Amino acid sequence: MKKFFPHPLLSLALLVAWLLLNNTLSFGHLLLGAFLGLIIPYMSASFWPEHICIKKPFVFLRFIAILLYDIVVANITVALQVLGENKNLHPSFITYPLSIQNQLGISVLASTISLTPGTVSCDLSVDQSTLLIHALSAQDKEKVIAHIHQRYEKPLMEVFVQC
């Protein structure tokens, strides 16, 4: 079963994406989408070396809700910073110590950091233990690190578990 159906969630996501692309729910497209959802994970299996289980879907949904809220709030702060004077900015690099271990978790965290305005993730260290972040205006680096850890990394560590 596992051999022919390696990533059930990916299959489901592909089916939904196919239906959204076509903007229909007709039977033909449902069938075609299901076929693509089966064949694509099978053919791309070598791109997914780790088996990650997604635990606690509600934590993940709450994480997305928090992320959307933070994006809106941070967008307004950054808009004010951009429109304000350059000399009020304190751009700096921050080295963020990663606690999350698996690759999927790290990439989701890095994307989250880039998506929230004011921070962009720049580089992952070779041993995958630290992430280099550039912040548009960070006077207190410890605060930024604590914020990211508390709000984003902790829920992600609960969601993406190696199995």
Added chain:
Amino acid sequence: MEILIATLVFIGAFFTLVGSIGLVKLPDFFTRLHGPTKATTLGVGALLIASSLYFSSQHEGLSLHEILITLFLFITAPISAHIMAKSALHIKKNEEKKERLDA
């Protein structure tokens, strides 16, 4: 409904504009990176919600393409920002090396 859509389009346009202003006026490469990544999130996000609402209310049936656009943007935007930041770091590193060799 129209007022809601108009407000969303306005918000989207405003944040996209701020993103572009940021691209022009911020002092160096890394701070400039912040401009466009921000414009994609709230700017394009608001525009796409407006588009989804408009086409759902004007025509029959829901229009949900926009969710997919948002999803793809949210997946790809951080990656391009990451690659640009990383290459900038490497170019700078090379420059430092060159200076050391020249000295």
